[in-house]
Amino acid sequence: MNIQFSENVWEQISSLWNEKKKKINLDITDQSVKEMLDIWFICRRTAASDKSQVYDEKRAWSNIERRTAIRGYKKWASLLKYVAVFVVGILGLVLWLTKQPDLYVAENHVSKMKVVSSLWNQKAELILANGETIVLDTNTNKKLLDVKFINNTGKGKLSYSGDEENGKIGFHTLNIPQGGEYMLQLPDSTCIWLNSESSIRFPIRFEEDKREIFLDGEAYFKVAKNEHAPFLIHVRECIVTVLGTSLNISAYANDRYWETTLVEGRVVVENKGEKIEMKPSNQYSVDNETGQGILKQVNTYLYTSWVDGKFYFNACRFEDIVKKLERWYDFTMSYQDEEIKYMRFSGTVNKHCPLNEILNFLERTTNIHFEIVGKNVVVKRIEKNKR
Numbered sequence: 001m002n003i004q005f006s007e008n009v010w011e012q013i014s015s016l017w018n019e020k021k022k023k024i025n026l027d028i029t030d031q032s033v034k035e036m037l038d039i040w041f042i043c044r045r046t047a048a049s050d051k052s053q054v055y056d057e058k059r060a061w062s063n064i065e066r067r068t069a070i071r072g073y074k075k076w077a078s079l080l081k082y083v084a085v086f087v088v089g090i091l092g093l094v095l096w097l098t099k100q101p102d103l104y105v106a107e108n109h110v111s112k113m114k115v116v117s118s119l120w121n122q123k124a125e126l127i128l129a130n131g132e133t134i135v136l137d138t139n140t141n142k143k144l145l146d147v148k149f150i151n152n153t154g155k156g157k158l159s160y161s162g163d164e165e166n167g168k169i170g171f172h173t174l175n176i177p178q179g180g181e182y183m184l185q186l187p188d189s190t191c192i193w194l195n196s197e198s199s200i201r202f203p204i205r206f207e208e209d210k211r212e213i214f215l216d217g218e219a220y221f222k223v224a225k226n227e228h229a230p231f232l233i234h235v236r237e238c239i240v241t242v243l244g245t246s247l248n249i250s251a252y253a254n255d256r257y258w259e260t261t262l263v264e265g266r267v268v269v270e271n272k273g274e275k276i277e278m279k280p281s282n283q284y285s286v287d288n289e290t291g292q293g294i295l296k297q298v299n300t301y302l303y304t305s306w307v308d309g310k311f312y313f314n315a316c317r318f319e320d321i322v323k324k325l326e327r328w329y330d331f332t333m334s335y336q337d338e339e340i341k342y343m344r345f346s347g348t349v350n351k352h353c354p355l356n357e358i359l360n361f362l363e364r365t366t367n368i369h370f371e372i373v374g375k376n377v378v379v380k381r382i383e384k385n386k387r
Contacts, residue, residue, distance in 0.1 A: 121352070122156030124182035124194070129170030129204055136182065155183070162187030163204045175199040176217070179328055186211075190231065193220040193307050196327045197252070218250040220307045223265075235260075238286065241268040248304045255323065259285045261303040269293070311349040318343045329355040331372075336380035340368060 124136040126149070136151055136158060150159040158174065176182055176194045184192045186202060188211060194200060198217025206212070206229065214234040223231045225244030233240040235251045236258060245265020251258035260269055260283065267278040271293050276284055283298045305312035306324075313321055319341035322333045328351055335341060343366065349358055359370045359377070371378045 121180050122153055123177060123180040125175040127173040129172050156181060157183045157185065159185040160187060170204050171201040173199060173201045178330055188226060189224040191222045195219065195306055215249060215251060217252055220248045220304055222246050239270045257285045257287055259283055261298060261300055263300045263304065309351055311351050314346050315344045317341065318345060321345060331375045331377050334376060334378045336378060340379055340381060
């Protein structure tokens with residue numbers, strides 16, 4: 001059984017979980033949501049009663065069953081087991097995070113952020129092989145160039161059926177501006193999610209023995225399998241050969257490294273004549289200055305969470321976090337203290353929140369302060385008041 005929580009409900013529940021005084025005004029009209037919140041508080045009381053912070057799943061479930069039966073929640077019986085398991089897992093994760101002395105844990109503040117509409121960032125620019133430029137936004141017609149391109153701004157998706165007419169050569173280009181994102185579906189059903197300040201060049205039509213594209217920036221790929229026509233991604237001076245798989249490539253020109261992160265399937269990276277075969281959860285990182293590559297195992301969600309609308313950081317340097325934020329928001333960071341660049345943060349941030357809210361929660365978890373002047377943000381260290 002799969003239990004799915006919408007982001008809004010999850011943030012409401014998280015807010016209640018972390019609010020000790022329970023003085024939060026929520027506009028909840030759905031009866032099922034109200035009942036879920038009541039159940040959540042039962043879970044909270046059951047788990048919180050264990051002062052030693054060792055959570056017994058069977059005992060917690062037994063207490064929940066007894067209390068919900070009294071309150072008439074029998075119809076939720078089949079669902080409560082999964083909620084109990086979920087709560088115990090979350091509590092275990094919170095305990096583990098709070099025991100990491102060198103990391104700043106930001107998850108507790110995320111639930112208090114205001115979620116805003118993501119439609120504003122569904123924007124891109126399509127440059128056709130003949131040089132014509134089409135801006136893809138809410139004013140763009142759904143159909144372009146007869147049926148060769150179909151644009152859906154509501155989903156931020158551009159579908160291309162290809163052009164099989166003989167004699168057609170050249171490449172189309174899809175550019176994503178700062179603060180934008182878009183999804184491209186190619187004629188072979190391959191789907192590509194493009195991040196902010198990225199571009200991709202794709203041919204008018206694929207050749208019979210290969211499918212070839214060029215990437216600058218960051219993109220998540222879900223490549224359609226075709227044993228007779230491998231999918232080739234040109235990145236810098238390297239070629240990533242994909243044989244039906246899911247992967248993320250981050251290759252911004254101003255980053256120290258470009259990275260290929262394999263989620264599932266099989267990938268071969270060609271770098272300076274060397275071929276590196278990757279397995280799921282592998283990441284191949286190439287130094288843009290030296291060209292040297294390193295293969296390692298990683299948590300892939302750290303590098304793909306942007307597709308789900310999140311910034312997910314795990315002991316990341318502040319300077320690296322700022323680079324991601326600067327690409328998404330239109331601002332430049334200035335440092336009054338260079339040591340701030342090397343501070344490390346962990347946490348999950350909804351990337352559709354206003355920038356000031358993200359900066360506010362960073363202030364609450366550290367001894368730094370931000371001053372916003374136009375499009376420039378100045379960060380400095382401050383002395384926190386002793387209690």
